[in-house]
Amino acid sequence: xxxxxxxxxxxxxxxxxxxxxxxxxxxxxxxxxxxxxxxxxxxxxxxxxxxxxxxxxxxxxxxxxxxxxxxxxxxxxxxxxxxxxxxxxxxxxxxxxxxxxxxxxxxxxxxxxxx
Amino acid sequence: xxxxxxxxxxxxxxxxxxxxxxxxxxxxxxxxxxxxxxxxxxxxxxxxxxxxxxxxxxxxxxxxxxxxxxxxxxxxxxxxxxxxxxxxxxxxxxxxxxxxxxxxxxxxxxxxxxxxxxx
Numbered sequence: 001x002x003x004x005x006x007x008x009x010x011x012x013x014x015x016x017x018x019x020x021x022x023x024x025x026x027x028x029x030x031x032x033x034x035x036x037x038x039x040x041x042x043x044x045x046x047x048x049x050x051x052x053x054x055x056x057x058x059x060x061x062x063x064x065x066x067x068x069x070x071x072x073x074x075x076x077x078x079x080x081x082x083x084x085x086x087x088x089x090x091x092x093x094x095x096x097x098x099x100x101x102x103x104x105x106x107x108x109x110x111x112x113x114x115x
Numbered sequence: 116x117x118x119x120x121x122x123x124x125x126x127x128x129x130x131x132x133x134x135x136x137x138x139x140x141x142x143x144x145x146x147x148x149x150x151x152x153x154x155x156x157x158x159x160x161x162x163x164x165x166x167x168x169x170x171x172x173x174x175x176x177x178x179x180x181x182x183x184x185x186x187x188x189x190x191x192x193x194x195x196x197x198x199x200x201x202x203x204x205x206x207x208x209x210x211x212x213x214x215x216x217x218x219x220x221x222x223x224x225x226x227x228x229x230x231x232x233x234x
């Protein structure tokens with residue numbers, strides 16, 4: 001049973017447009033969510049995060065939205081740039097219980113930004 | 116360097132052999148994680164070390180897999196009697212700990228991984 005799902009394996013957008021990457025989760029114990037970006041042959045790097053006490057967090061061109069009732073979060077990149085082309089992983093974590101301290105990752109979405 | 120270092124970067128070995136993968140975390144990071152990424156898949160959690168606590172081994176796929184962390188720093192992931200399905204990129208990550216405070220969480224810093232190929 002996959003607790004964090006990224007249902008779109010890939011996404012292609014034009015440079016300058018908005019990229020929207022989606023993530024759904026099933027475990028209501030998750031209270032912190034992170035997005036990582038991964039280039040080929042490199043490890044993932046942290047991009048942006050959001051706590052369950054918020055519904056939006058913005059950092060430059062990147063904004064993450066959290067809808068707790070729908071157990072859904074999304075990452076918006078605007079404007080998209082060719083250098084944003086990478087695999088984006090959604091991750092969720094819980095502050096309590098047996099899963100405290102661990103992050104559960106989705107399968108990733110490959111974003112391609114066309115010049 | 117200041118980042119997480121993994122070695123070797125690539126490993127090719129024959130089925131049935133044992134392999135050891137090494138991870139040097141960022142100095143001062145108390146938490147260390149191992150993940151596996153098979154082709155086209157997401158990050159599969161394997162094991163988690165936090166300070167002097169007993170490691171969380173709940174993600175290890177079989178008893179052929181083991182890991183240790185010596186002196187709270189370097190970690191070694193060992194796979195015994197390798198199988199072809201063990202072929203994957205093995206990623207190590209470290210972090211300062213679990214949480215900085217209410218509503219915050221410490222992100223993980225990843226190494227570039229070891230690409231393991233079992234022939």
